[in-house]
Amino acid sequence: MASPAKSFVEVGSGNHFPLENLPYGVFRPSEGGDPRPGVAIGDLVLDLSVIAAAGLFNGPLLSSSTCFSQASLNAFMALGRPAWKEARATLQKLLSVDEPTLRDNAPLRAKAFFPMSEVKMEVPAVIGDYTDFFSSKEHATNTGTIFRGPENALPANWLQIPIAYHGRASSVVISGTDIHRPRGQTTPPTGEKTPGFKPSGLLDFELEMAIFIGPGNELGSPVTVENAADHIFGFVLMNDWSARDIQKWEGVPLGPFLGKNFGTTISPWIVTLEALEPFICEAPVQDPAPLPYLTETKRTSYDIPLQVAIQPEGETKASVVCRSNFKYLYWTVSQQLAHHTINGCNLRSGDLLASGTISGPEPGSLGSFLEQSWAGTKFISLEHGGTRKFIQDGDDVIMSASCQGEGFTVGFGECRGKVLPCKPY
């Protein structure tokens, strides 16, 4: 894939947001104002409401659309891939070094660009429903082994179903939001009947990625696995914070609830499938073959290297604790989407579908402390000092991802959140 021309906006080597990326987000200027859609370019944010108001989205699908004058990306997401391609072509042209329209219009540039360090990012869509899958075979095997032993590691249905549950939409927060340690009930101590009740002692991260849904589907009408990609707007990083002690005591028979719904952090910039095209790779071979409704004629995934680092309170350096990759996932996003709708369940624009913890087969690729400490039975050494079994108060958990292209980087920025002590109650 040929690179587009360079941008007149300076983009340093290794910067996550060159002209090849152009991820979408929603931001407020630091001086205040309503949330509005933006695109990241280098160290700047381009205000799409300004570009739209200036009449520069002049293609047939967007010239009369109000999708960029809204406080969320839902309307733009709903337009579908032809409109997304038109927006990308318009923006790549507008931002290119050879195009004078914006480059040479100083008053418009002054209105349209904001330093990224001076804006406040927001959750980019009104999330109607948030679904969390469980699509890493390594993660499912590890947690199954921990909780049920090696002989029953994978649940009986796991190789047939992209297992998922509904999570909480209200507590999805944007990167940089502090997370208060949750309190709750825990399993009664041995020999006792009364549960514990305390701040979670086993707070964990889960390294995930998530897609935002573009056009939805009608209730009763499934999306086929072959058409699924047309319903996917793009990807973000996600930290599915998990309180293992609360989760364990509450989880049978109806699954995760308070162990998860106190907070879920996402990265602010949605990287589109168009930007990820250079990083398409083969998806893992599936054995047994899935049922026909989950069978893809061509199984592809994305080669997206992922990283998790922990920066304890007062430390200046973050210690990397995990290096994984999106490509390890056994179930693809198209399979997830086809499964989610096979019973007629309707998805809506702005819905969030997460991957589940992305653990891999390599050493160092375990996507949670639960797995790394093997349920707290061993210490994890931090490279810049200290050890952990689970997350401590004051720890900043920093996820990041970037794909290295030929002469450019397509990155996701960071998904970070600091754990604060449990609030008084």
Added chain:
Amino acid sequence: MASPAKSFVEVGSGNHFPLENLPYGVFRPSEGGDPRPGVAIGDLVLDLSVIAAAGLFNGPLLSSSTCFSQASLNAFMALGRPAWKEARATLQKLLSVDEPTLRDNAPLRAKAFFPMSEVKMEVPAVIGDYTDFFSSKEHATNTGTIFRGPENALPANWLQIPIAYHGRASSVVISGTDIHRPRGQTTPPTGEKTPGFKPSGLLDFELEMAIFIGPGNELGSPVTVENAADHIFGFVLMNDWSARDIQKWEGVPLGPFLGKNFGTTISPWIVTLEALEPFICEAPVQDPAPLPYLTETKRTSYDIPLQVAIQPEGETKASVVCRSNFKYLYWTVSQQLAHHTINGCNLRSGDLLASGTISGPEPGSLGSFLEQSWAGTKFISLEHGGTRKFIQDGDDVIMSASCQGEGFTVGFGECRGKVLPCKPY
């Protein structure tokens, strides 16, 4: 509690919507137009957008509010109990036989009233998140016995935790919406490894009630059990349609997903706590005593008789298959709400919290066919002919509820849905 004056709107004996009730909903006139809030009175719907535009909400909290000129009740729900009480007082006065303002203004009456049979009801709120509890001890014991045997009937945590899971908000539909039988994977036949894949053969109803949340809470800040009622706007009936075969195969380890999220039906009229005050009763004694954060100084519930009937395709009569009561629930709505937020999880106005299937101790009070047919091992006789183990295509499932006061009825109307065959795929 003294009854208010009678209304100038005729309300027949046994009608669910006298002046004592005044439930809120959202409707469209049959001739078209935007959805708007309304109140049921007798066989009529009063258009609250018209009443507000006429300046008749003239109390201090509502006179300058735009909450009744919106397409959902979320804004009104967010205002909280003082505003709800003001609205109720205004409406009871406006509709009373002694008050000329509306009674004697024929042009305003012509604009403000619609025959209930000629409006289309809508889901009354934008539901940010929908949570389903599991709060009937009888239902939990029955399903536990069916799936795990009598010695492990109640899960170990059940007497300590108001167990719940997150359901799907997108597929909550209003009474009268047809439900297509879902298809999906089912447990592999004995001796085989490949799952079944077919229209559900074990489609069921679940008799539930649900609350809409009024004012929400901030992320990180729990609602106490004593303050919980201030966050509850009112109640509706709910049918939590369930495909037992899909549910069984997918459910371990993360709980219900496609077995539930193909459709959830609610009744259109939200009955407020004020209307239910005459029907407050004691809640069941809890043994063991719950943890302090779930301990109520006074345990109350509501005496709301519930009924489920089945009307097969082509039949003129519906056969009652269940008579239960909201008061049977072991965990109260205040306990549900306190538990839901104890980890800091935030609720938002318009969120929906359902009770779980309401089964009782009496014969005939089982709130699902799963329990009535004991997992399909015996037939249920319909009083007007025919038998069932689960729901057949063409069956109309009709839930209703009404509370008998002294000289008046506070009812919920109906929550109904007809099952259509699985759509071609």
